[in-house]
Amino acid sequence: MAHVIFYEKPGCGGNARQKKTLSDSGHELVVRDLLSHPWSGAELLAFLAPLPPADWFNRAAPKIKSGEIVPENLGPGKALALLMEDHLLIRRPLMQVGDQRMVGWDEAKVAAWIGLDGAAGIGEGCPKHDHAPKCEPPAA
Secondary structure, three states, rough: OOEEEEEEOOHHHHHHHHHHHHHOOOOOEEEEOOOOOOOOOHHHHHHHHOOHHHHEEEOOOOOOOOOOHOOHHHHHHHHHHHHHHHHHHHHHOOEEEEEEEEOOOOOHHHHHHHHOOOOOOOOOOOOOOOOOOOOOOOOO
């Protein structure tokens, strides 16, 4: 069993499924709101830095889907500045166990990292055509 700090977007159906998979596998979760967390650049980079900047972004974010932001065109400095400005752009979930961190949900990688009981077939985004809460931006 691992003690997992899990940064989510509240109300996201995908994050709800991921948390259930972790809990059902015996892991203890400390759930934190990714959007309202007071991120510092250093704290966020502790999760993101091993990945290329294009992989730091939530592909379902409206600014990404509309083409307003093209992550592949960004260097690390500009990418981090955008994420600090708009937390909805941060790829989720962010997970931490001890000093180890993970960005996004790759079930095989999570299973190899901390263990999962059975394959749940959960991806990173919200499943289409289900009745789970939508992963839309929070109401202002």
